[in-house]
Amino acid sequence: MKNIHVNTGAAYDVKIGHSILSESGKLIRSISKASKAAVITDSNVFGLYADKLTSSLEKSGFECCVFSFKAGEESKSLSNLSEIYSFLIKNEITRSDIVIALGGGVVGDITGFAAATYLRGVDYVQIPTTFLSQIDSSVGGKTAVNIPDGKNLVGAFKQPKLVICDIETLSTLSEDIFSDGAAEAIKYGVIRDKALLDMITEDVHKNLDEIIYRCIDIKRAVVENDEFDTGERMILNFGHTIGHAIEKHSKHKISHGKAVAMGMVMMTRACVNDGISQPQTLNDIISACNVLSLKTEYDCDINELIPYILSDKKRASNTINIIASDVTGNAVIVKKDVHTLSDFLSCVSDKQDK
Template identity: 45%
Template structure:
């Protein structure tokens, strides 16, 4: 398969997203071309590091970089300020300068941690994202959102900081467990719901987590997802308007994820959140019932959760600490039809009503 290139052009930085087989082996050469500099620090968690970190570090060294490696404990529970502090101290100890580069190798947590460390260190050095999970490839590695979690909720301390390059090697997906690959599919389905009905129908008819799914078609799906994300981010880098549509399923989804103490994956939580807000939207008359039904059926076809048993008080509490809250209102993304959504600003009581309508087996 040939390598696909999606060019991202935001007001703050333009860069390429490279999607193909074996491209991780070219990290050093590609980083040299995109970033320059003399030193590179590879950041990975302790799940991914044994698989890819040393090979990436060697590739960078071969390209002339003085290379160091930092490994942190895997998991959302470690996406915290304490871990970030350790990473920043490591960058300082390695004597990186503003001309140098952080290379984040891993899933969404690593991309967030590496990206935010690069944004803060010396008020900004370059970062290359090397996503190794499907979720990171189609979503979190593109667009420049970086953050850590606080006790009050997910992604509450962060920055918009675009990478200088994204290297997405589809061969890395072979090392994912079926459960982790399936979890990532929640974000893939989301992109179809918000911007591309044809993609949604394709995903619903031929689930990409089915055994023996064609690798070329998978690369095409990843590329289309990145294009959708690119188009939105290019138009609204800092989430003042259009970019909010990417939060479809996330207001309730983040609450579900936090209520599980992050034992439920992000993609699975978003999938459940999409179904909950779709059911509520249909009951409010904001979309036809068959729109909600199509979303629920597609999510179910992947074996992802379509609802939550978390009590509504807990969901409301977590959701109203989310960054999508604005004073006494919350912005929620609701489907109008497949391929189109809109952002509605609702009061906190109105949002609680949506939770009651869409979530749980006893939802009215």
């Protein structure tokens, strides 16, 4: 089992290995004296992994209760959060007990937010079971729910006490959901680690253990430098400025990871045209996306995306922060005047190259 220590305000370990879910009772006991463990999961993960987790927890002396909600982004809602609070109250979970998120990013985000706010804060553990949640959402302490006005608009920073990444759980993921995580892995390679990008392009499944380790370690380093997202952490949004706009424009028919893949390519094409990025970086990203069957184009007029791009959190008054890589493995943040955005992005479709 590998370990990555995350040295944030409240420090914690990320345990990475195969079949370590069955050791989670012991691992959680090493960081918690709780008598009760409240496991929050979704309807897909419940049938696959909840029994294995609770039997391991019971062996280590935890009294368990399990709450399972309908799988999907719609469940990252205030109404589901309220159900989670009621479940915790009904099961008499106190501040000395522990809450455990077992599932993908949806489970992790809403459980983390419940843990940040229930009784003004209880300890929680992340057990991520998707590629995306293992390399991204379970580490760094961003928790949130969606409200009708938008995604992740209500949330809190709350670092987990422990993260347990059992790589074996990824074996039950569909290729489609796996590829959402793969897009985020490509992002880490492009912003920080060319060798990682090469590994992904060569064979993501063969190199999976090393890829997961490297991605988490990049997230660790960035989060340690900027826990509360006021500067460097912005580079983790590479591909997301256009990606979020595509998600919204497609009315969420295009999933997050697939939109990020398109966003990385489109933004890098604009940056090559503007002299910010090297053409080789664009080729590197396209090659990785092609290997993973991630589309690199979104078929619409870029001007239709601009209103969504301008509502991005990275906008400040008349400037917007563009996250780019000048060469593969080195992210840069470039400020653009919003009035020049349309010109800057006018070349993002590959049709312009032909």
